[in-house]
Amino acid sequence: MTTTDDPPLIFWGRCRSGRRWFWVAREIDGDDAHGWASTPDEASRQANAAAVQLAAGRYANVRVLHGVAAEKLKKLNAAKRQEKTPKPKRPQPKVTPPAEPIGYLYAVELGRYDLDDVTWIPGKVVSFPITKKTAKRVYYLRPRGPFEWQPGYVDRQELERHGSVRGAHWLQLFATPPEIPKPVTPPSVKELKAAMAAAHPDRGGTDEAFIAARERYLKALRRAA
Structure with missing residues (x-):
């Protein structure tokens, strides 16, 4: 969820899906909406309108990020393939551990x-x-x-x-009990916020890297709360 200090961040984008165009509007760590259109312009209009609906009258930071559309479409296609061809579960034999292992x-x-x-x-x-x-x-x-x-x-x-x-x-x-690795200190909220800013496409990052960095930052905020 977004904090009271930051306005909600909403991305919308589009990508080709066969002969049609797929669009999505997504609020970071919130809801999303998606659909298909016959032309790229129509997909852009529908995506932008959906982003306005997600804002629901709030002041929001709305940006165009076509990578979110490709990411969402990939997940939808994967879920559709899994529904069509469910993997048969092979029965596994039940094994009882020996009373005295060697x-x-x-x-x-x-x-x-x-x-x-x-x-x-x-x-x-x-x-x-x-x-x-x-x-x-x-x-x-x-x-x-x-x-x-x-x-x-x-x-x-x-x-x-x-x-x-x-x-x-x-x-x-x-073969013998190993030593447990020492826990790695996770980055602070301040460091994650700086990493998120550095991963923004305007600063030379990629869409996917910025989305991942943003989610890590929000997750750290929840833990700190």
Whole structure:
């Protein structure tokens, strides 16, 4: 949400969509409106009118940024493709971890913000039970849910040679418990505001970089509040 000190920032833009033109009007961290038109001029008129409606009588900072249209259209097309061709879910076997595993593999679960985007959850070391070892592979279990485990394996020679190896989903697995990396101090609100200003297209930035920097700045404002 925008603060009382800053007027709402609204972007509108258009881009080609097949034989038509797609338009969108979007308030940063707020609502948006979109549609299609037959000509670029008509798309611009509709987008500008939608931006005025989003302002709802408030003093607003309305700017043209055609990148928001391409970004929105890409998301709509991706959602449409997903609805048409849903991926079939392959049944996963339920595996019970052994009562006495022959060893463990370890990984680092990095610190992160909770779903409320305010509470910080510190990082920790997690362990996966080893079920079997062969000359070439180390078999282990990783959790899929509260009561389910999924089998996997890693290259034994690489694990013993380097002390770590890439597991499933690019998870780095270690032969011994690793040290948790020290948390990186996030940038301050003032630094994020300066980065947002530097990323503006008028100062040599790109549309996508400015939108991302603006959202990081607003998210930091919410955390500070």
